[in-house]
């Protein structure tokens with residue numbers, strides 16, 4: 382199937398003590414051997430390392446170590462070699478050039494992992510986990526990716542598939558004998574099985590809220606009147622965290638984001654593009670722009686002070702933008718200047734917003750750095766609150782999330798069909814889809830476009 386022998390730099394493209402070039406495919410050993418002066422690699426035992434030189438005719442290019450891995454117990458399941466050389470990008474280029482002249486071709490991004498998948502060593506969710514583990518920047522995302530790489534999702538999906546297949550056979554048995562009025566499948570057992578499947582799917586779907594926050598960060602809108610202290614607060618937070626301050630033009634939305642890592646989680650402070658100057662205030666741009674920012678956010682930080690606003694005004698704004706899945710943190714800023722008036726202000730505000738859940742009020746001084754720890758705790762608590770103790774598998778991948786949602790939909794339709802007495806075709810139809818959607822996650826059902834999408838995002842050499 383994969384007749385080509387591919388090669389690529391597996392290490393970062395820069396200066397390092399060593400670099401590694403990986404070669405994989407039916408001619409991996411022969412190609413490498415042609416460029417190698419040392420032991421004859423064609424007779425090498427699998428999983429052995431050999432000292433020698435990469436040569437181009439009479440020219441010695443570098444002193445290297447070559448590892449030999451024979452199919453099928455290799456990363457790609459194909460014959461492979463790894464050349465470790467002195468880590469200069471120039472040498473890497475020379476070695477790759479010699480290899481391609483001797484029968485290999487340059488690998489495309491993700492092609493080694495794609496082969497591991499195509500050859501059945503790993504499933505699609507595990508291949509995606511490899512990309513995730515390379516991208517992981519903190520413990521939470523590393524742990525989730527590692528669990529996925531070890532087959533966490535694979536196992537979970539195969540249990541669900543098993544349950545769905547069990548259900549199918551129970552139903553089919555009954556349908557076969559429908560005319561004889563025999564009830565093979567006890568109704569309660571059937572319903573219990575369906576409920577269990579639905580519940581498991583629902584909890585996997587739900588885990589994406591946390592998984593997505595860990596992997597992609599949490600969007601935060603920071604809103605307040607002019608001079609409420611928004612910039613001061615952001616600066617205080619940024620300094621404290623020695624944050625990666627990056628202005629990233631949003632790819633999906635027309636937004637600019639400032640990313641702040643707090644205890645390993647990325648918080649994305651949303652700014653709608655084009656309104657980033659000081660006119661970006663609820664007064665100047667109107668409530669409309671504020672609404673857009675808040676609509677794109679999971680958390681709203683609303684800053685006010687007691688000198689320039691009233692509890693009624695703040696409460697009215699919050700009520701207007703409120704939604705169940707929005708965490709609102711009211712930040713009474715300039716606490717260093719605060720008086721008794723401030724106490725009354727907050728009491729009034731609290732009672733005005735009694736009916737709204739998910740609203741917290743904190744007193745801070747952005748400038749004097751008071752209450753900042755409490756604010757960070759609020760942000761972190763929000764993320765921790767998304768975690769579900771019942772789940773050890775956490776969905777972080779949009780593609781998996783969508784497939785699970787569709788599968789859940791189908792299972793719910795099966796439930797409906799069952800409760801309204803069986804319709805053979807309808808049941809079979811929905812069950813087939815529920816199974817197929819699950820199969821998309823492992824890659825059992827897939828197509829070139831999906832695969833191309835996934836693997837093109839990998840680095841070259843992976």
Ligand SMILES: Nc1nc2c(c(=O)[nH]1)N(C=O)[C@@H](CNc1ccc(C(=O)N[C@@H](CCC(=O)O)C(=O)O)cc1)CN2
Nearest residue numbers: 401403428448450453454455456457458463502511843
């Ligand atoms: N030098 C080197 N280090 C590396 C890799 C590599 O390819 N080369 N990896 C690449 O990502 C990662 C390790 N992952 C790997 C996963 C599977 C196999 C593999 O050969 N699996 C075979 C044989 C297992 C065995 O010997 O028991 C198999 O599963 O059949 C190798 C590496 C990280 N470190």
Ligand SMILES: Nc1nc2c(ncn2[C@@H]2O[C@H](COP(=O)(O)OP(=O)(O)OP(=O)(O)O)[C@@H](O)[C@H]2O)c(=O)[nH]1
Nearest residue numbers: 607608609610611612613659662715746747748749
């Ligand atoms: N006393 C005191 N002053 C503060 C505090 N936080 C901000 N300020 C001051 O309030 C003024 C406005 O602060 P900014 O951070 O620029 O306010 P902003 O909300 O970003 O204002 P705009 O950019 O106009 O929307 C500045 O003079 C700050 O020094 C605080 O905690 N205490």
